[in-house]
Amino acid sequence: MDERVHPEVRHVAADIDTMEVRGAATIADAVARALRTQAEESDATDPEAFRAELRAAARALHETRPTAVSLPNALRYVLRGMSSTTVEGLRQDIVTSADDFCQRLDRAQADLGKVGANRLRDGDVIMTHCHSTDALACVEAAVEQGKHIEAIVKETRPRNQGHITAEELADMGVPVTLIVDSAARRYLNDVDHVLVGADAVAADGSVINKIGTSGLAVNARDRGTPIMVASQTLKLHPGTLTGHTVDIEMRDTEEIIDEERREEIGSPKVVNPAFDVTPPRYVDAIVTERGQFPPESIVTLMRELFGEGTSEPWAEP
Numbered sequence: 297m298d299e300r301v302h303p304e305v306r307h308v309a310a311d312i313d314t315m316e317v318r319g320a321a322t323i324a325d326a327v328a329r330a331l332r333t334q335a336e337e338s339d340a341t342d343p344e345a346f347r348a349e350l351r352a353a354a355r356a357l358h359e360t361r362p363t364a365v366s367l368p369n370a371l372r373y374v375l376r377g378m379s380s381t382t383v384e385g386l387r388q389d390i391v392t393s394a395d396d397f398c399q400r401l402d403r404a405q406a407d408l409g410k411v412g413a414n415r416l417r418d419g420d421v422i423m424t425h426c427h428s429t430d431a432l433a434c435v436e437a438a439v440e441q442g443k444h445i446e447a448i449v450k451e452t453r454p455r456n457q458g459h460i461t462a463e464e465l466a467d468m469g470v471p472v473t474l475i476v477d478s479a480a481r482r483y484l485n486d487v488d489h490v491l492v493g494a495d496a497v498a499a500d501g502s503v504i505n506k507i508g509t510s511g512l513a514v515n516a517r518d519r520g521t522p523i524m525v526a527s528q529t530l531k532l533h534p535g536t537l538t539g540h541t542v543d544i545e546m547r548d549t550e551e552i553i554d555e556e557r558r559e560e561i562g563s564p565k566v567v568n569p570a571f572d573v574t575p576p577r578y579v580d581a582i583v584t585e586r587g588q589f590p591p592e593s594i595v596t597l598m599r600e601l602f603g604e605g606t607s608e609p610w611a612e613p
């Protein structure tokens with residue numbers, strides 16, 4: 297790694313890579329803070345060296361995981377804050393824009409939660425997949441409104457993030473039933489809403505989320521159960537406006553099966569995609585901090601927010 301990258305930034309990058317730090321919003325918050333640290337601790341003596349150092353730090357963070365678009369969107373937001381002409385001015389620019397970004401993130405999630413909560417009625421049962429802080433913000437707001445909500449939580453193989461969801465729902469006082477992923481269809485008749493998060497939302501309204509979301513959505517549609525996606529606008533993927541596709545992360549196969557066991561069962565090929573794509577026709581509503589949208593109309597919001605294009609300010613000039 298580039299020697300200019302601060303040890304704390306390396307540490308954050310490693311934690312994102314190993315998923316110690318995970319979830320699209322949490323990753324965005326972590327990278328904004330990491331750039332702040334790089335700026336605060338920089339001993340660059342001229343503005344161009346400072347800018348180059350910040351770009352190197354951003355590249356190290358950018359290279360960790362490819363799918364959650366909140367990561368490049370966060371880097372873009374913070375780096376665009378650099379407008380001063382002195383090192384001290386630039387340092388302050390980064391600190392200000394990182395702090396501003398993290399505050400906006402918190403506010404957006406709280407606002408999104410209130411919008412999502414309006415879709416949930418007293419007595420509703422939700423089904424969740426993976427662990428999404430945006431999705432849980434909707435439940436939390438509904439509980440705060442005095443609604444009784446129950447949850448059927450899919451464990452979400454291979455990393456079982458459903459356990460985190462179960463724990464956080466229990467902390468909110470929500471009764472939880474934990475199921476294996478393959479039991480989802482069996483229980484959909486008992487469910488009023490499927491509620492999931494997003495790692496990225498494409499311009500056509502497709503939702504990129506944890507592997508298994510698309511199968512769940514197809515089954516839910518078959519049963520007539522509405523599918524609600526909680527996604528801050530930070531997850532809107534500006535590159536898809538100009539035809540880019542979303543890169544689906546392939547993770548280490550040892551998350552599924554260790555090498556010894558794999559050999560014991562005849563060394564099959566193993567693949568471990570972390571995400572899948574749910575087409576817009578299976579999604580009822582995308583809930584954002586700007587209100588809820590049918591997936592087909594998300595492109596309008598995307599143009600409004602990212603109309604200026606999708607530069608890569610971390611690239612070497």
Ligand SMILES: O=P(O)(O)OC[C@H]1O[C@H](OP(=O)(O)O)[C@H](O)[C@@H]1O
Pocket residue numbers: 318319320321322426427428429430431457492493494495505506570
């Ligand atoms: O931003 P929030 O809503 O917290 O999380 C969004 C999404 O991030 C997670 O991915 P991973 O566990 O990092 O692979 C899940 O797919 C989840 O739905």
